[in-house]
Amino acid sequence: MPECEICGKKVDTVYEIVLDGAQMLVCEKDAKGRDVVNAFGPDAGSGRARRPVSEEPTQEELVEGYGEVIRKSREAMGLPVRVLAERINEKESTLTRIEKQETLPSEKTRKKLEKELGIKLLNKEPEEKRFVQSGKNEPPTLWDMAKKDEKHGE
Ligand SMILES: [Zn+2]
Structure with a gap:
């Protein structure tokens, strides 16, 4: 069974990473957040490198x-x-x-x-959770608005 070159743990699946220019074989935990070039073992999926999930907020x-x-x-x-x-x-x-x-x-x-x-600058749409249950909440049509305007203008 291969060993992780960082923590020494024996693992089924090793990840080949590049650390400071040197290639190393490490466990999944130590491969997280690093450049994984390859993966070997039963959990290596289709045999291709598994991309570490990078967290880039804001x-x-x-x-x-x-x-x-x-x-x-x-x-x-x-x-x-x-x-x-x-x-x-x-x-x-x-x-x-x-x-x-x-x-x-x-x-x-x-x-x-x-x-x-009056703009939205975020990709997230909090309104997504709103469910339209009936047609009653339809926005006013141009016709409705025109009628309203007529009344108003008297
Ligand atoms: Zn390790």
């Missing part, structure tokens, strides 16, 4: 092109960067950098931007 949660989403919404509202920056209590230069995607907005800034511009 960045991926933002929608693609968040800078443009912010900029377009801001321009649609006719707000200069300076004014929006003031509203969300942020520096004009920081906001400019966020729009250029040179920097990520902090959670606080992101929430303020979302509120101020």
